[in-house]
Amino acid sequence: MGRLDEATFAAFHARTARALRAYVYRVVGNASDADDIVQEAFLRMLRADVPANTEEHLRRYLYRVASNLVVDRWRRRRHEMGEERILTEPASPRPRYEDDAAVAKIFAELKPRDRALLWLAYVEGESHEEIASSLGVGRRGVKVMLFRARRRLRDLLQARGLLVSS
Amino acid sequence: MTEWFDLDQDDEHAISAFMSRVANLRVPDLGSRTPDPAELWCKAKLLARWEAERRASRPLDIMQPIEIAGGLIAAGLLLYWSIPYL
Numbered sequence: 001m002g003r004l005d006e007a008t009f010a011a012f013h014a015r016t017a018r019a020l021r022a023y024v025y026r027v028v029g030n031a032s033d034a035d036d037i038v039q040e041a042f043l044r045m046l047r048a049d050v051p052a053n054t055e056e057h058l059r060r061y062l063y064r065v066a067s068n069l070v071v072d073r074w075r076r077r078r079h080e081m082g083e084e085r086i087l088t089e090p091a092s093p094r095p096r097y098e099d100d101a102a103v104a105k106i107f108a109e110l111k112p113r114d115r116a117l118l119w120l121a122y123v124e125g126e127s128h129e130e131i132a133s134s135l136g137v138g139r140r141g142v143k144v145m146l147f148r149a150r151r152r153l154r155d156l157l158q159a160r161g162l163l164v165s166s
Numbered sequence: 167m168t169e170w171f172d173l174d175q176d177d178e179h180a181i182s183a184f185m186s187r188v189a190n191l192r193v194p195d196l197g198s199r200t201p202d203p204a205e206l207w208c209k210a211k212l213l214a215r216w217e218a219e220r221r222a223s224r225p226l227d228i229m230q231p232i233e234i235a236g237g238l239i240a241a242g243l244l245l246y247w248s249i250p251y252l
Contacts, residue, residue, distance in 0.1 A: 046210035122185035
């Protein structure tokens with residue numbers, strides 16, 4: 001692939017923008033912020049002049065930039081609003097599992113980093129190495145963080161009565 | 167993966183099912199603020215050019231106040247030395 005030219009970038013954008021936007025939207029929970037982050041991630045990738053050895057390499061770079069922007073945005077917002085308001089939304093008593101809004105709400109109760117990890121692992125089907133590369137963290141760290149994210153999600157599902165576990 | 171990092175199989179199954187529900191949730195259509203790739207390409211090139219110009223003119227920006235200060239000092243010294251002859 002070498003250096004990116006405009007046509008290659010357009011093709012790459014067509015193949016990745018939708019999936020990236022779905023990922024960012026689900027992690028930040030706001031379409032307008034997701035659009036801003038996706039745009040900024042593509043711009044940073046272009047300005048960094050990343051050697052486009054493989055499309056997968058570019059894709060990882062893009063996801064890493066987007067993930068960092070998501071975390072930056074979350075930290076900024078937490079600073080502005082105070083952690084309490086972001087993390088402790090009142091839990092509705094027994095959401096119906098069939099209800100999309102309830103599913104989205106439960107997912108939104110996780111921290112952005114957990115949402116990103118779970119999305120990359122379960123939706124994108126990435127391996128630990130790939131997640132580590134996408135998030136810019138160590139591979140061993142991913143194992144632990146992913147385990148904790150899964151445990152937190154399990155606890156949330158249990159608390160909502162959506163999971164009967166031993 | 168070590169056993170230590172594994173959840174109960176039922177829990178794992180429930181999490182997978184939940185995540186597949188999350189994956190299928192509707193994502194709002196692309197907003198009007200999402201630029202097309204051509205627009206992004208132009209914007210990136212423009213930003214890169216501005217950055218290059220800023221980098222190129224940085225030494226000039228740094229030197230300008232030094233030149234002014236040097237000029238003022240030289241003028242002051244000239245004035246000081248010329249006072250006895252005035």
